Amino acid sequence: MDETLTKDRTGRKSKKEKKMTWSLIKSQSQLIYMSVPLLAYIVLFAYVPIWGWTMAFQDYKPARSFSDQKWVGFKHFEFLFKDDSFLQVLRNTLAMSVINLILGFTTAIILALLLNEIKKVFWKRTVQTISYLPHFLSWIIVTGIVATSLASDGIVNDVLLKLNLIKEPIQWLSEGKYFWGIVGASHVWKEVGWNTIIYLAAMSAIDPALYEAADIDGASRYRKMLHITLPGIKPTIIILLIMSIGHILEAGFEVQYLLGNGLVLDWSQTIDIFVLKYGLAQGNYSLATAAGIFKTVVSVTMLLFANWMAKRLGEERLL
Amino acid sequence: MANHSTTPRPATVAAVNRRIRRGRIEPIIFHTFNTIFMVVLVIVTLYPFLNTIVVSLNAGNDTIRGGLYLWPREFTLQNYKAVFVSGTIYNAFWVSVARTVLSTLLNLFLTTMLAYTLSRREYVFRKPITFIFILTMYFNAGLIPGYFLMKDLHLINSFWVYVIPSMISAFNMIVIRTYIGSISESLVESARIDGAGDFKIFWQIIFPLCKPVLATIALFVAVGAWNSWFDAFIYTSSRQELSTLQYELMKLLSSSMNANNNPSVAAGAGMTQGAAAQMVTPLSIRASVTVVASVPILLVYPFMQKYFVVGLNVGSVKE
Numbered sequence: 323m324d325e326t327l328t329k330d331r332t333g334r335k336s337k338k339e340k341k342m343t344w345s346l347i348k349s350q351s352q353l354i355y356m357s358v359p360l361l362a363y364i365v366l367f368a369y370v371p372i373w374g375w376t377m378a379f380q381d382y383k384p385a386r387s388f389s390d391q392k393w394v395g396f397k398h399f400e401f402l403f404k405d406d407s408f409l410q411v412l413r414n415t416l417a418m419s420v421i422n423l424i425l426g427f428t429t430a431i432i433l434a435l436l437l438n439e440i441k442k443v444f445w446k447r448t449v450q451t452i453s454y455l456p457h458f459l460s461w462i463i464v465t466g467i468v469a470t471s472l473a474s475d476g477i478v479n480d481v482l483l484k485l486n487l488i489k490e491p492i493q494w495l496s497e498g499k500y501f502w503g504i505v506g507a508s509h510v511w512k513e514v515g516w517n518t519i520i521y522l523a524a525m526s527a528i529d530p531a532l533y534e535a536a537d538i539d540g541a542s543r544y545r546k547m548l549h550i551t552l553p554g555i556k557p558t559i560i561i562l563l564i565m566s567i568g569h570i571l572e573a574g575f576e577v578q579y580l581l582g583n584g585l586v587l588d589w590s591q592t593i594d595i596f597v598l599k600y601g602l603a604q605g606n607y608s609l610a611t612a613a614g615i616f617k618t619v620v621s622v623t624m625l626l627f628a629n630w631m632a633k634r635l636g637e638e639r640l641l
Numbered sequence: 642m643a644n645h646s647t648t649p650r651p652a653t654v655a656a657v658n659r660r661i662r663r664g665r666i667e668p669i670i671f672h673t674f675n676t677i678f679m680v681v682l683v684i685v686t687l688y689p690f691l692n693t694i695v696v697s698l699n700a701g702n703d704t705i706r707g708g709l710y711l712w713p714r715e716f717t718l719q720n721y722k723a724v725f726v727s728g729t730i731y732n733a734f735w736v737s738v739a740r741t742v743l744s745t746l747l748n749l750f751l752t753t754m755l756a757y758t759l760s761r762r763e764y765v766f767r768k769p770i771t772f773i774f775i776l777t778m779y780f781n782a783g784l785i786p787g788y789f790l791m792k793d794l795h796l797i798n799s800f801w802v803y804v805i806p807s808m809i810s811a812f813n814m815i816v817i818r819t820y821i822g823s824i825s826e827s828l829v830e831s832a833r834i835d836g837a838g839d840f841k842i843f844w845q846i847i848f849p850l851c852k853p854v855l856a857t858i859a860l861f862v863a864v865g866a867w868n869s870w871f872d873a874f875i876y877t878s879s880r881q882e883l884s885t886l887q888y889e890l891m892k893l894l895s896s897s898m899n900a901n902n903n904p905s906v907a908a909g910a911g912m913t914q915g916a917a918a919q920m921v922t923p924l925s926i927r928a929s930v931t932v933v934a935s936v937p938i939l940l941v942y943p944f945m946q947k948y949f950v951v952g953l954n955v956g957s958v959k960e
Contacts, residue, residue: 325682346726347765350764350765350839352839352840353758353761353764353766354839355840356754356755356757356839356843357754357758357759357766357770358766359765360755360809361766361770361773362775363808364777364809364811366790367790367806368777368782369675369782369790371783371787372786372788373786374782374783374785374786374787375782375783375786377786406938436675436678436679438677438943439671439672439675440679441672445676445679448947449683450813451943451946452687453682454942454946454949455686455687455690455939455942458869458935458938458939459690459935459938459944460868460869460870460887460935462868462870462890462891462894462934463890463931463934463935466890466894466931467689467690467693467810467931470689470692477688477692479670510901511685515686519949542667543667543668543671568779575871576871580894580895588885596786597785598785601784601785601788601876602784602788607785607924610784610785614782614783614784614785614786617783617785618780618781618782618783621779622779622780626695
């Protein structure tokens with residue numbers, strides 16, 4: 323057993339020292355057959371469409387061939403940033419993604435802290451299992467539930483009326499000022515339980531001796547949370563925060579599209595909806611592609627920035 | 642371990658008393674509030690869903706009267722009958738099943754095969770292929786270029802548009818590859834000495850050993866495929882026989898949001914008119930489709946819970 327292991331190791335070493343030769347490639351032909359077609363597949367579906375970005379620099383007409391398209395430089399980008407409706411869409415996207423980010427992080431961390439305090443294993447498991455449920459429902463179903471609950475005769479108005487907090491039902495979905503909050507709350511309802519998984523895993527890795535020592539010192543529950551549990555999951559929080567920076571323009575598409583209506587358009591439209599509206603509905607492919615490129619470029623830039631920051635903070639690299 | 646420098650408190654009588662009091666009463670207060678909080682969480686999570694089930698089991702014309710909470714007033718299975726009698730939804734259900742099963746099987750096979758080749762340290766193309774796949778997690782050519790690619794590949798209005806564009810996910814590949822890395826190398830080596838090629842090693846040794854992680858991935862892929870509606874909306878909306886359950890639900894949702902309690906909507910959605918039509922309203926149809934669309938997944942996920950943590954933890958630590 324030992325012998326074969328050392329043989330293996332030396333065998334691998336000598337392979338590493340070898341340059342890429344035909345005989346080496348031939349000896350790995352099965353690995354190549356297994357992976358190169360999949361490489362071709364991903365290149366086709368993920369990289370080839372980037373060619374379509376040329377549309378953003380043309381006045382693209384589907385009927386014309388590529389060589390007949392009229393090139394217009396950055397015209398569509400300039401148009402975007404002078405267009406009030408795009409700036410509004412950009413504001414909505416940023417606002418909703420920041421709201422989602424802040425609400426999502428704080429609620430998940432607080433819920434994880436509270437779940438962590440439950441000592442009865444069965445009860446804890448039950449709460450966890452139930453809290454994962456909405457994660458598995460589609461946004462179609464969730465927005466249906468949200469719309470039903472927020473209707474004028476829905477459960478939310480019902481409860482508020484019975485508690486005498488309001489005099490008459492609030493038209494939640496017809497007023498722009500509530501929209502961002504509703505989107506944020508819907509995200510929390512759907513994902514808060516699911517998002518605790520990773521924090522609870524980090525908490526279970528904290529050395530129990532720290533808590534014992536704190537007990538001896540007479541530290542209260544809140545002090546233990548503040549000075550042991552939270553610092554214990556800090557690396558996890560930082561990594562997740564950095565990773566979400568890359569998604570700053572991903573406020574989501576489905577919720578806004580499904581919950582939005584004519585009355586709240588000014589607050590509900592995001593970049594993705596803008597692209598859909600101008601691109602597929604109106605056939606202004608060039609403008610829609612320009613908006614899409616803007617989003618991708620911002621995301622990748624933010625991601626590189628986050629990766630650089632992670633390195634500086636001494637956390638694991640993301641890329 | 643206990644290297645934090647809290648100086649022991651002076652053992653005054655008052656302080657000791659305080660500590661005893663806190664030691665006895667504080668946990669009771671805290672756990673009471675924590676339990677109440679968790680019960681509220683469970684109610685807020687479950688209520689909307691339970692209410693949907695109740696609406697789906699209640700006569701539609703009775704539901705409109707309102708005040709329906711956790712128990713049906715006029716129990717009926719008419720709504721479910723209407724759903725399954727309607728050819729549209731019955732057909733959409735089977736399209737959803739087919740795409741989910743096919744996607745899951747193809748994803749598991751292809752992603753694991755790729756993960757195996759990229760876990761082989763001696764493989765000459767390991768690094769470039771890994772890099773090309775990982776990069777796809779962070780950018781996206783966008784909606785419009787993607788649409789034109791599907792058009793060029795003749796996938797518009799084809800069933801295969803549900804399956805082919807999403808056969809491999811880089812994220813899942815990394816999760817599986819990390820898992821393969823934890824499998825003993827000597828298994829592979831001894832199979833190689835016995836003359837097994839890479840494909841045989843992958844299919845007969847690695848694939849069966851990956852069962853725990855594949856269970857998680859299968860759940861994620863299946864949930865994603867089952868819940869998606871956007872592809873049906875964008876690519877196949879002009880062919881009714883390719884519509885999926887979620888897309889049908891989306892149509893029901895938007896029509897009932899626009900025209901509340903309008904019986905003609907049910908007719909428009911392919912419902913049979915007649916004696917039963919009185920009992921069946923758009924709202925009750927929507928509720929029963931919601932239940933049909935969510936129950937398959939909700940029956941499965943509680944049993945997969947122990948695998949989530951592993952999958953999510955591996956996934957958060959990317960290379």
